[in-house]
Amino acid sequence: MILQGITLAVSVLLVGSNMNTSVFTETNSYELFTEIKSMLSKKGEKINNLHQDKLTLSRANVLSENQAKKVISKTSREAITAIKNKDMKRFKTLVHPDKGVRFSPYTYVDFKEDIVFSANQLEKLPRLKKVYNWGAWDGSGDPIKLTFNEYYRTFIYDRDYANAEKVSYNKVLMKGNTINNIREVYPNSIIVEYYFSGSSQYEGMDWSSLRLVYEKKDSQWYLVGVVHDQWTI
Incomplete structure (x- = not known):
């Protein structure tokens, strides 16, 4: 059940991506899931950095x-x-x-x-x-x-x-x-x-x-x- 849950979760995350879901099996579930978590984490970091850069830029204009x-x-x-x-x-x-x-x-x-x-x-x-x-x-x-x-x-x-x-x-x-x-x-x-x-x-x-x-x-x-x-x- 755990593997099936991970499989479903990863499949959802792959929707709209360029990764090939046809070769996705339970045997590589953990590897793909970990890879996607890493990708999302990096995207989150980029968004956060952009937000911080925006705040820094705006604060530079504060009197x-x-x-x-x-x-x-x-x-x-x-x-x-x-x-x-x-x-x-x-x-x-x-x-x-x-x-x-x-x-x-x-x-x-x-x-x-x-x-x-x-x-x-x-x-x-x-x-x-x-x-x-x-x-x-x-x-x-x-x-x-x-x-x-x-x-x-x-x-x-x-x-x-x-x-x-x-x-x-x-x-x-x-x-x-x-x-x-x-x-x-x-x-x-x-x-x-x-x-x-x-x-x-x-x-x-x-x-x-x-x-x-x-x-x-x-x-x-x-x-x-x-x-x-x-x-x-």
């Missing part, structure tokens, strides 16, 4: 912390102030005119599933009672079904980030258990992190950050992402 601060500090101050005051009229003028702004409840940005609003949609959000699915709750995995105002209190302005303990530019101040893929999703962006450290009462696990992500269009930098981060299970 340094000082450069990013010089470019975006004023704009980001306006953005975090608008967020604090729920001043959507001002906020929408800072949002990317083509891409809109994506809201991510945790630092792993789900490019396909995280909700994106256009600049024109933002102004009416605080007045709506519509419940959106913002992703999945950490731990339970249950859907995050909240109105915008509920999401705002939980995953946007859960702390006074306009007066954050620390602010960084293209520099990660804190990492939790969740993978931070912001740089992969927004490779040439400026990421501004507003950070509060945790308390001794909870052994530092009640830290949190709000990251505002900006991308350049022509000569102007616009907000494309609002990413919340905290300790996760």
